[in-house]
Amino acid sequence: MSRRRATPAVVPGEVDVLVLGGGPAGTWAALEAATRGQRVALADKGYCGTSGSTAAAGNNLWYVPPVGSARQDAIAAREVAGGHLTERQWMERVLERTWDAVQTLADWGYPFPVADNGEQRRNSLQGPEYMRLMRRRVRRAGVVILDHSPALELLVDPDSVVTGAAGIQRQRAGTRWAVRAGAVVLATGGCAFLSGALGLNVDTGDGALMAAEVGAELSGMEFSCQYGIAPAFGAQTKGLMYQFAAFTDAEGAELAGGLFPSGLLDVQRAALRTQVYARLERAEPQIRQAMRWSQPNFFLPFDKMGIDPFTQRFPIRFVLEGTVRGTGGLRLVDDECATTVPGLFAAGDAASREPVTGAISGGGSHNGSWAISSGGWAGAAAARFAAGRPTGWSTAPLRPAGGPGLRPRGHHIVGPRADDVVAALQSRVLPLEHNRFRTEQSLRDSLAVLDSLWSAVVDGLAPDSSDAHAVVRSREAAAMLAHARWMYRSALSRPETRGVQVRDDHPDTDPALVHRIRVGGLDRVWTAVGEARPDTHPQARVPGALAQMAAS
Amino acid sequence: MIEVISDSRCIDCNICVEVCPTDVFEAVDGGHPVIARQSDCQTCFMCEANCPADALFVSPLAGPAPAGSPLTDETFLASQGRFGEYRRWLGWGYGRRPGSLQDRNYVFVERIRRAAEVGEVGEVGETNGQPRPPGHVPHPGS
Numbered sequence: 001m002s003r004r005r006a007t008p009a010v011v012p013g014e015v016d017v018l019v020l021g022g023g024p025a026g027t028w029a030a031l032e033a034a035t036r037g038q039r040v041a042l043a044d045k046g047y048c049g050t051s052g053s054t055a056a057a058g059n060n061l062w063y064v065p066p067v068g069s070a071r072q073d074a075i076a077a078r079e080v081a082g083g084h085l086t087e088r089q090w091m092e093r094v095l096e097r098t099w100d101a102v103q104t105l106a107d108w109g110y111p112f113p114v115a116d117n118g119e120q121r122r123n124s125l126q127g128p129e130y131m132r133l134m135r136r137r138v139r140r141a142g143v144v145i146l147d148h149s150p151a152l153e154l155l156v157d158p159d160s161v162v163t164g165a166a167g168i169q170r171q172r173a174g175t176r177w178a179v180r181a182g183a184v185v186l187a188t189g190g191c192a193f194l195s196g197a198l199g200l201n202v203d204t205g206d207g208a209l210m211a212a213e214v215g216a217e218l219s220g221m222e223f224s225c226q227y228g229i230a231p232a233f234g235a236q237t238k239g240l241m242y243q244f245a246a247f248t249d250a251e252g253a254e255l256a257g258g259l260f261p262s263g264l265l266d267v268q269r270a271a272l273r274t275q276v277y278a279r280l281e282r283a284e285p286q287i288r289q290a291m292r293w294s295q296p297n298f299f300l301p302f303d304k305m306g307i308d309p310f311t312q313r314f315p316i317r318f319v320l321e322g323t324v325r326g327t328g329g330l331r332l333v334d335d336e337c338a339t340t341v342p343g344l345f346a347a348g349d350a351a352s353r354e355p356v357t358g359a360i361s362g363g364g365s366h367n368g369s370w371a372i373s374s375g376g377w378a379g380a381a382a383a384r385f386a387a388g389r390p391t392g393w394s395t396a397p398l399r400p401a402g403g404p405g406l407r408p409r410g411h412h413i414v415g416p417r418a419d420d421v422v423a424a425l426q427s428r429v430l431p432l433e434h435n436r437f438r439t440e441q442s443l444r445d446s447l448a449v450l451d452s453l454w455s456a457v458v459d460g461l462a463p464d465s466s467d468a469h470a471v472v473r474s475r476e477a478a479a480m481l482a483h484a485r486w487m488y489r490s491a492l493s494r495p496e497t498r499g500v501q502v503r504d505d506h507p508d509t510d511p512a513l514v515h516r517i518r519v520g521g522l523d524r525v526w527t528a529v530g531e532a533r534p535d536t537h538p539q540a541r542v543p544g545a546l547a548q549m550a551a552s
Numbered sequence: 553m554i555e556v557i558s559d560s561r562c563i564d565c566n567i568c569v570e571v572c573p574t575d576v577f578e579a580v581d582g583g584h585p586v587i588a589r590q591s592d593c594q595t596c597f598m599c600e601a602n603c604p605a606d607a608l609f610v611s612p613l614a615g616p617a618p619a620g621s622p623l624t625d626e627t628f629l630a631s632q633g634r635f636g637e638y639r640r641w642l643g644w645g646y647g648r649r650p651g652s653l654q655d656r657n658y659v660f661v662e663r664i665r666r667a668a669e670v671g672e673v674g675e676v677g678e679t680n681g682q683p684r685p686p687g688h689v690p691h692p693g694s
Contacts, residue, residue, distance in 0.1 A: 045573075046573030046574060046575065047570060049571065050571045055573075056573075060661050110652075111653050112655075113654060115658075121655075123658050124655050124657035124658060125652075126642070126651065126655060129652050148575060170575055171569075198595075198596060199573070199596045200594070202574060230614075233612065234614050236612070243663065243667070261664070290659065292641075293651060293655065294654070294659075296638065296642065297597060300597065300638055301595075301612030303637070
């Protein structure tokens with residue numbers, strides 16, 4: 001039997017809103033724009049429905065009922081854990097929006113489990129199920145989905161307003177595409193440097209590079225050193241079940257006191273000197289089946305290897321998850337998820353999640369809620385922006401803004417190869433000793449290598465334009481290199497240990513550094529002090545109950 | 553990484569070509585799709601999840617399986633019930649119930665939250681003699 005699949009969508013010449021990225025943030029953005037009657041297209045590097053961190057890994061949600069002081073308590077806890085870089089008003093909005101969106105998912109038929117009391121438990125979404133549903137809803141809403149259509153660059157009008165994007169169709173012999181749009185939402189995910197972490201190899205930071213080329217700023221890039229635990233043979237970076245693990249060194253001596261997750265830092269430090277092993281021996285036999293049903297993709301690799309992780313100890317390794325489960329990304333300048341560039345909005349992991357995660361990882365729950373919320377806001381704002389634009393945008397001449405890895409500036413006879421660039425930058429960002437445990441010296445050593453690579457890339461990295469995969473790889477190399485430099489420059493600008501950033505030369509938290517760090521630029525990377533003590537901003541609202549008491 | 557496209561099971565629907573997020577497969581006119589770019593495989597199992605014929609096997613190794621590995625041996629893998637394994641857990645396919653109905657992640661998230669609250673008494677800030685600033689909590693991920 002041979003079956004022809006549906007013909008790929010025809011690329012529209014013009015839409016009102018173009019969404020780049022088809023994970024949760026992108027699909028929520030597209031839906032929100034489409035329900036406002038706008039013409040919407042969504043382009044994904046891979047396949048909307050399987051692409052990205054959520055589809056492969058799934059996530060819990062930051063999902064707190066509007067009952068009593070539950071939300072205020074959750075917010076207060078996060079303010080402390082997040083190193084006081086969060087923003088109360090954003091957290092309140094995200095909790096509210098997530099609550100409503102999850103109701104929508106239930107209405108659409110997402111099969112939530114039912115607890116013993118007969119109520120659905122709605123704070124976890126299994127990735128394949130969730131993203132299959134989102135794709136269906138996006139299609140039903142009339143959004144044109146362009147799969148396997150990586151965006152390569154943004155298009156700007158003569159006033160430097162973002163007015164579309166261009167890319168390549170890698171399953172159609174590298175045919176180039178260009179879509180003119182009244183506004184663009186970047187939902188391209190974070191940057192995990194092709195580390196192989198579960199589902200993250202599509203997250204190479206392409207969106208932030210495109211945005212930086214038109215002048216966008218980022219924030220929180222120092223909080224980019226999140227590492228997941230994986231069995232050494234594979235790359236299944238799902239951490240939750242390691243709460244049941246005993247970690248041992250090569251000689252079998254137990255590491256850390258089992259404090260989880262905070263004890264993981266000690267385990268990571270031990271991994272610098274010894275092979276670390278784990279065994280999920282603390283899981284009582286009666287809960288093991290529930291563990292399997294909750295995270296089948298955690299156990300699948302062990303089953304395939306013939307390893308019983310409850311009784312056999314297995315070697316583990318730490319795999320960089322970069323800004324995907326870190327925090328940093330494009331800096332948002334208002335409640336609508338606008339970036340610093342007109343016409344360009346950002347959502348999900350492409351945006352800085354400092355407002356809701358602060359200085360620690362939002363992996364697993366906050367990021368999931370952030371994707372839903374910021375996606376919806378960005379989609380709505382992009383629709384409004386497009387609708388409010390003077391009509392000239394649909395005929396204005398557009399300039400493609402892409403540079404490094406796409407259009408080499410110099411005339412070198414032989415430029416670097418993309419694979420070599422990637423290997424060189426990975427050698428500075430993947431190892432725990434460079435990125436997890438940072439010092440000024442190691443950061444400066446890394447930057448010397450990375451800056452010199454950047455010059456070579458800008459001058460001479462020229463893809464073989466007849467090979468679609470080579471074109472994409474070349475652009476990804478440039479994007480990852482830009483991220484590495486933003487990340488380490490930001491780390492230098494934060495000479496302290498806070499949240500996920502550990503500076504071994506500055507092991508304390510410095511009260512003078514309770515502010516965000518902005519970063520930007522490509523040839524010359526700059527950093528600047530961002531919002532100071534955002535969680536105690538004078539406009540922060542008094543918790544509801546207190547406000548009522550004050551008013552009465 | 554993806555290792556096996558079963559010759560006897562594959563129905564040439566090319567769904568794997570379509571859904572692979574890193575574009576590892578390539579369709580072949582009049583034949584089964586092929587693994588064209590194995591090195592791009594990120595071992596995410598999404599092709600297995602979406603294969604309606606249970607014809608694919610993704611080895612759990614982050615790199616290619618060594619020559620002669622049982623992880624490339626279709627007969628052995630079939631005898632172990634390894635084809636379509638992820639789909640059975642997901643409850644995808646005719647007559648199955650979604651696996652997410654059995655999702656108990658809330659139990660495990662709650663367990664960590666409670667442990668953290670207990671741990672705050674005297675434990676946060678110091679572990680094994682290593683000082684730790686408040687707020688330093690490496691997150692376990694999803």
